[in-house]
Structure formats: C-alpha cells, structure tokens
Amino acid sequence: MAGAHQARKRFGQHFLADESVVDAIVRAIDPQPGDAMVEIGPGLSALTAPLLDRLDRLAVVELDRDLARRLRGRWGEDRLRVVEADALTVDFGDLAPDAGAEPAGAAAARLRVVGNLPYNISSPLLFHLLRWAGQVRDQHFMLQREVIDRMVARPGDSQYGRLSVMLQARYRMTHLFDVPPEAFDPPPRVMSAVVRMRPLAADTLRQPRDARVFERLVARVFEQRRKMIRGSLGAWSEWLDWDALGVAPTARPQELTVAQFMDMADALSAAGVTPTA
Numbered sequence: 001m002a003g004a005h006q007a008r009k010r011f012g013q014h015f016l017a018d019e020s021v022v023d024a025i026v027r028a029i030d031p032q033p034g035d036a037m038v039e040i041g042p043g044l045s046a047l048t049a050p051l052l053d054r055l056d057r058l059a060v061v062e063l064d065r066d067l068a069r070r071l072r073g074r075w076g077e078d079r080l081r082v083v084e085a086d087a088l089t090v091d092f093g094d095l096a097p098d099a100g101a102e103p104a105g106a107a108a109a110r111l112r113v114v115g116n117l118p119y120n121i122s123s124p125l126l127f128h129l130l131r132w133a134g135q136v137r138d139q140h141f142m143l144q145r146e147v148i149d150r151m152v153a154r155p156g157d158s159q160y161g162r163l164s165v166m167l168q169a170r171y172r173m174t175h176l177f178d179v180p181p182e183a184f185d186p187p188p189r190v191m192s193a194v195v196r197m198r199p200l201a202a203d204t205l206r207q208p209r210d211a212r213v214f215e216r217l218v219a220r221v222f223e224q225r226r227k228m229i230r231g232s233l234g235a236w237s238e239w240l241d242w243d244a245l246g247v248a249p250t251a252r253p254q255e256l257t258v259a260q261f262m263d264m265a266d267a268l269s270a271a272g273v274t275p276t277a
C-alpha cells in the first residue's frame with residue numbers, strides 16, 4: 001500500500017489500507033460537490049482520492065515534502081490545493097478552498113475539516129483547531145481510541161480532563177466507530193476510532209466573558225487533577241463565592257461540569273482577574 005514511500009515514524013505515518021474503513025469514513029463525512037473541505041495529513045491519498053471523487057475542490061495540509069510532491073503530481077491545482085506545512089501552525093480560516101470568492105466569513109463558516117490525524121500531535125492539533133470553531137461546520141477525525149474516550153468523557157469519568165472540557169464547551173462529539181491496527185500499513189500499536197465534531201448550536205453555546213480566563217482556569221486545575229480545586233486555584237480561590245456558584249471548594253476538577261467551569265471563569269473575570277494573575 002505504501003508503495004515506494006517509506007513510512008516515517010516521526011510524522012506519525014500509518015496509512016489506511018482497508019478499503020471498507022475508507023468507505024465507512026467517506027460515508028460518515030458525506031462530501032458534497034460545493035463543500036469547503038480541508039484534509040489534514042493526506043499521506044498517500046487513501047481518503048483524498050475518494051473525497052475528490054465527490055468534491056469540486058479540496059485543500060490538504062501535509063508536512064512531508066515527498067508526499068506533498070506526489071499529491072501535486074496527481075491532481076491539478078484547480079482541484080487540489082496542497083499546503084506543505086505543519087498543521088499546528090496553519091491558519092485554517094484562510095484555507096477553505098473557495099474562501100475569497102464569497103463575502104468575508106461566508107466561505108469559512110462552512111469549513112469542513114477531516115483527517116486521519118498524526119497521533120503524536122492530536123491533542124495540540126485539536127486545541128489549535130478550536131480557534132476556528134466558530135467557522136467550522138463539522139470535523140471528522142481518525143484518532144487514537146484513547147484520545148476520543150477523553151474527548152467524549154463526562155464528569156466523574158476517569159478520562160475526563162482538560163481536553164473534554166475545552167472541546168465540549170464548543171462541540172457536540174460522537175464516537176462513530178473503532179478501527180483496529182490491522183487496517184493500517186504499518187499498523188499502529190493502539191486501537192483507533194473515528195469521531196464527528198459539530199459545533200454547539202447558537203442556543204446551547206455559551207461564550208465565557210473572557211475565553212483566556214476560562215482556558216487558564218481549566219488548564220490550571222487539571223495540571224493537578226487529584227488536588228481539591230481550592231488548592232489548585234491558589235489566590236484565585238479568594239475571588240470566588242463558592243456558595244453562590246454551588247461548587248464545593250473541596251471538589252476535584254474531574255467532578256465539575258463544563259457549565260460550572262464557565263461559572264467560575266465568569267466570576268473570576270467579573271472580579272477583574274486576568275489569565276496571568
């Protein structure tokens with residue numbers, strides 16, 4: 001399957017080799033001709049080719065220079081825009097294939113992001129992509145099963161943490177199906193799965209007063225996940241009226257809901273606390 005290309009471990013290269021899994025992912029994505037879609041890590045085009053069979057155009061972000069060259073040689077620029085870059089540094093708002101052809105923001109608001117992601121950067125990439133959550137229609141990703149368990153974990157679950165809270169504040173996520181190591185060449189050591197992420201509808205989405213305070217608060221308490229939140233918050237805890245919040249200062253972070261984290265962050269912002277304080 002990998003042909004003449006030698007899979008590079010440092011780029012997390014595990015190429016999909018099972019056609020039935022490719023079909024299942026493409027069916028889940030359900031690409032339509034006019035979609036503004038971006039694929040991260042196209043590799044040897046296991047997903048790219050069937051996506052392009054259905055789309056007018058596609059943009060891809062690939063870090064491996066050899067793979068980027070192969071992709072350019074296979075499709076014309078009018079169909080496939082190859083961005084040779086580290087997805088962690090890419091401005092996805094600029095990438096929608098027909099961005100610029102429509103009024104500002106309109107194309108980006110339809111952005112669909114897909115990919116069999118490099119597992120070594122999956123969490124930072126998910127955090128990076130959060131910046132465009134307001135412009136995204138949906139995201140479909142193959143990830144390590146363990147990462148998807150963390151994304152969809154609920155308060156009280158052992159996997160519930162920073163990733164769960166930050167993503168659930170913006171997205172509704174569905175674990176679609178598992179994919180075994182044998183579906184890849186070379187096979188990874190872990191189980192994989194496919195997740196669908198759809199931004200929360202406007203009537204359920206809550207924006208924190210200061211997104212940076214919310215981010216800092218969540219990061220801070222989960223840095224010491226076994227500690228009571230009052231202890232992890234240090235001086236910040238003095239600004240909080242625990243009774244009014246309905247939160248026990250002795251609670252551990254994995255017991256709190258996304259809404260409770262938002263309430264705490266908003267109380268801190270209202271008190272004038274800054275993310276660096």
Ligand SMILES: C[S@@+](CC[C@H](N)C(=O)[O-])C[C@H]1O[C@@H](n2cnc3c(N)ncnc32)[C@H](O)[C@@H]1O
Nearest residue numbers: 011014015016041042043046063086087116118
């Ligand atoms: C797991 S492979 C998937 C390849 C292909 N989509 C498939 O399903 O067979 C991950 C791909 O992401 C690329 N990649 C790794 N790190 C990257 C990064 N930081 N930015 C963009 N692409 C990256 C790798 O070169 C590889 O092509």
